[in-house]
Amino acid sequence: MGTEQTLEANQLILKQKLKVIDTDVHHELSSLHDLVPYLSDHWKRYITDYEWKPIKTTPFHQVRQGTKHRNDAFPEAGPPGSSFELLQKQLLDENDMTYAVLGGWFHECTVATGWFEFAAARASAYNDYTIEKFLNRDKRLLGSITIPRDPVAAVREIERVGSHPQMVQVMLSVGNFAWGDPYYHPIFEAANRMGLAIGMHLSADISVSGGDFLRYYVAWRSAHPQAYMTQVISLITNGVFDKFPNLKVGFIEGGFEWVPFMMNRMDSAYKALRQETPWVKRMPSDYFRDNMKFSTQPWNDISSEHFLSIVDMMGSEDMLMFSSDYPHWDFDSPKRTLPPKIPQSLKEKILYNNAADLYKL
Amino acid sequence: MGTEQTLEANQLILKQKLKVIDTDVHHELSSLHDLVPYLSDHWKRYITDYEWKPIKTTPFHQVRQGTKHRNDAFPEAGPPGSSFELLQKQLLDENDMTYAVLGGWFHECTVATGWFEFAAARASAYNDYTIEKFLNRDKRLLGSITIPRDPVAAVREIERVGSHPQMVQVMLSVGNFAWGDPYYHPIFEAANRMGLAIGMHLSADISVSGGDFLRYYVAWRSAHPQAYMTQVISLITNGVFDKFPNLKVGFIEGGFEWVPFMMNRMDSAYKALRQETPWVKRMPSDYFRDNMKFSTQPWNDISSEHFLSIVDMMGSEDMLMFSSDYPHWDFDSPKRTLPPKIPQSLKEKILYNNAADLYKL
Numbered sequence: 006m007g008t009e010q011t012l013e014a015n016q017l018i019l020k021q022k023l024k025v026i027d028t029d030v031h032h033e034l035s036s037l038h039d040l041v042p043y044l045s046d047h048w049k050r051y052i053t054d055y056e057w058k059p060i061k062t063t064p065f066h067q068v069r070q071g072t073k074h075r076n077d078a079f080p081e082a083g084p085p086g087s088s089f090e091l092l093q094k095q096l097l098d099e100n101d102m103t104y105a106v107l108g109g110w111f112h113e114c115t116v117a118t119g120w121f122e123f124a125a126a127r128a129s130a131y132n133d134y135t136i137e138k139f140l141n142r143d144k145r146l147l148g149s150i151t152i153p154r155d156p157v158a159a160v161r162e163i164e165r166v167g168s169h170p171q172m173v174q175v176m177l178s179v180g181n182f183a184w185g186d187p188y189y190h191p192i193f194e195a196a197n198r199m200g201l202a203i204g205m206h207l208s209a210d211i212s213v214s215g216g217d218f219l220r221y222y223v224a225w226r227s228a229h230p231q232a233y234m235t236q237v238i239s240l241i242t243n244g245v246f247d248k249f250p251n252l253k254v255g256f257i258e259g260g261f262e263w264v265p266f267m268m269n270r271m272d273s274a275y276k277a278l279r280q281e282t283p284w285v286k287r288m289p290s291d292y293f294r295d296n297m298k299f300s301t302q303p304w305n306d307i308s309s310e311h312f313l314s315i316v317d318m319m320g321s322e323d324m325l326m327f328s329s330d331y332p333h334w335d336f337d338s339p340k341r342t343l344p345p346k347i348p349q350s351l352k353e354k355i356l357y358n359n360a361a362d363l364y365k366l
Numbered sequence: 367m368g369t370e371q372t373l374e375a376n377q378l379i380l381k382q383k384l385k386v387i388d389t390d391v392h393h394e395l396s397s398l399h400d401l402v403p404y405l406s407d408h409w410k411r412y413i414t415d416y417e418w419k420p421i422k423t424t425p426f427h428q429v430r431q432g433t434k435h436r437n438d439a440f441p442e443a444g445p446p447g448s449s450f451e452l453l454q455k456q457l458l459d460e461n462d463m464t465y466a467v468l469g470g471w472f473h474e475c476t477v478a479t480g481w482f483e484f485a486a487a488r489a490s491a492y493n494d495y496t497i498e499k500f501l502n503r504d505k506r507l508l509g510s511i512t513i514p515r516d517p518v519a520a521v522r523e524i525e526r527v528g529s530h531p532q533m534v535q536v537m538l539s540v541g542n543f544a545w546g547d548p549y550y551h552p553i554f555e556a557a558n559r560m561g562l563a564i565g566m567h568l569s570a571d572i573s574v575s576g577g578d579f580l581r582y583y584v585a586w587r588s589a590h591p592q593a594y595m596t597q598v599i600s601l602i603t604n605g606v607f608d609k610f611p612n613l614k615v616g617f618i619e620g621g622f623e624w625v626p627f628m629m630n631r632m633d634s635a636y637k638a639l640r641q642e643t644p645w646v647k648r649m650p651s652d653y654f655r656d657n658m659k660f661s662t663q664p665w666n667d668i669s670s671e672h673f674l675s676i677v678d679m680m681g682s683e684d685m686l687m688f689s690s691d692y693p694h695w696d697f698d699s700p701k702r703t704l705p706p707k708i709p710q711s712l713k714e715k716i717l718y719n720n721a722a723d724l725y726k727l
Contacts, residue, residue, distance in 0.1 A: 183576035212575050215544035215596035221642045223650070224603045226635040227628060231592040235576035242585045262630060265672075266623035267588060273666040274587040277696060281582040289584070305634040314675040335638060
């Protein structure tokens with residue numbers, strides 16, 4: 006009878022609805038004309054009169070020309086992610102999401118090199134669009150501030166919208182340069198001052214070793230974490246976390262199984278020759294544990310046992326956060342993605358607590 | 367008494383001299399004039415009369431301008447690695463090496479883009495120098511064939527010196543392009559036909575995501591495995607191991623802790639969208655286990671337990687090979703490098719058997 010009671014109690018726990026934060030959701034514009042109400046007369050003409058289009062860069066493959074989206078995620082009009090109602094129903098309601106973090110139009114912050122003024126105007130318009138059409142309509146939605154790459158304009162935008170109660174992070178696009186460069190530190194200063202996290206998400210502009218060999222999806226998916234490795238190394242070696250010890254960075258859609266390798270490798274390199282970087286005060290792995298989180302999608306096949314080994318190697322249960330990548334085709338479900346045989350407390354941390362810590366919820 | 371006997375037997379095993387293959391040794395020219403006897407009149411003038419120098423590219427750091435070598439590895443004249451006698455004594459004798467694999471002048475096979483003829487002449491001269499001054503003087507030394515990047519000239523060179531009994535591999539420099547490109551497949555065909563392995567070793571030309579951010583040693587060492595990840599992905603997605611199922615590749619000085627991550631990630635990506643690469647017949651992780659080896663230096667701090675987890679995730683004990691990187695400053699000793707609490711049989715594989723398999727010894 007004792008055993009039966011325990012079993013019953015366990016099943017009760019299992020049936021408890023777990024709180025979930027989805028840290029990677031892509032809302033979209035129905036069309037570029039959605040930006041027009043939020044642009045000044047000068048800039049709106051580029052859309053209404055000059056038919057401006059973003060530079061089209063597709064990262065990997067021909068088959069993607071069809072769609073990169075879930076087949077069931079198309080609204081009646083516009084692309085997947087552009088209908089608030091469908092996103093609310095399909096993502097938030099059907100998956101019992103507590104919160105979902107919208108990524109923003111982050112790709113645009115890097116492709117506009119050399120035309121910073123329009124990039125800044127687009128970022129502002131997109132943030133206003135996000136606030137009005139998504140954030141203000143559902144408290145479960147959290148926002149990422151889209152910024153241009155120009156640090157001065159970026160800081161201005163962070164200060165302009167950063168106090169919206171649902172804006173939780175500044176999103177930096179992971180592309181072909183390293184964000185740790187001191188040139189960009191004003192962005193970290195502003196985020197830190199406003200109590201915002203930093204998010205990093207890959208763009209179509211990622212560069213990896215070997216340049217243009219990313220012909221196939223299997224190559225692209227396997228290689229793009231390189232771009233995240235570079236960001237991690239760049240942030241640490243340039244002393245970003247020494248300048249801003251409370252700053253936290255979420256690395257989104259870049260994988261996490263490489264993280265213990267990088268922690269060990271950076272620690273070993275730092276022990277071997279730290280004299281070049283005296284501004285880096287702590288062991289690199291300390292910054293990983295205190296200042297970084299990594300999202301889980303796309304989930305790679307991995308056994309429960311090996312997954313727990315990786316968490317053990319990280320030396321922390323606080324570094325992973327669930328993400329779905331809705332509405333993309335490789336969507337991960339919060340109910341089915343995590344390996345079955347991991348402790349309930351770890352599951353709760355990955356599904357909710359770690360992101361809640363990053364975003365101060 | 368039974369226990370004492372067991373203890374004694376264990377100690378006997380521990381005292382047994384383990385066979386060792388060092389898979390990463392850098393012999394050097396005393397000066398470029400060492401090449402002159404092996405060059406045709408046309409090419410030798412570039413050294414004797416025109417004072418040709420290799421393009422000087424140092425990958426990371428100012429402190430390296432002093433030396434990148436062990437302080438005790440300088441011969442009376444010339445740079446470390448240029449004295450056969452000192453190398454023989456300091457590396458082979460003092461470390462009880464069974465075999466040591468000389469890497470060759472691999473950097474030169476990629477920096478000479480656009481001047482293939484001289485690169486081919488230098489590669490040939492260097493191979494002749496290696497055979498006469500090193501290989502022919504000690505059977506414990508094994509050689510790597512230095513090739514130019516031009517596939518036609520490379521195949522000619524492989525055929526010219528590949529039958530020397532101590533030549534065990536063709537060395538490809540890991541730089542800023544991907545070797546899996548079909549353009550280079552004649553090189554793999556020739557190596558495979560001659561019964562040679564392929565070696566890959568990083569050069570000063572490596573590119574990584576984020577371009578020129580490798581200002582510091584800690585950044586360089588942490589980022590350069592990206593260049594190896596690219597080679598692995600490129601070889602698999604371009605079907606090199608489907609064309610040449612018996613070909614084996616040793617990845618030297620690129621780390622190994624990232625390998626289980628890459629195996630899982632490539633498998634997951636392949637399952638998700640294999641239709642783009644129908645010439646890839648097996649699961650990517652199968653090629654890792656059957657066709658690839660990874661050297662261990664520079665060793666990163668890692669516990670015995672975590673090391674064994676990584677080997678377990680690889681699903682094979684046959685993928686790691688010891689290397690010292692002699693005469694460089696971050697030399698790893700075969701007697702002290704491996705973690706203490708790993709099974710004797712695994713230690714033997716890493717120190718000897720796995721490289722013996724790669725090099726058919």
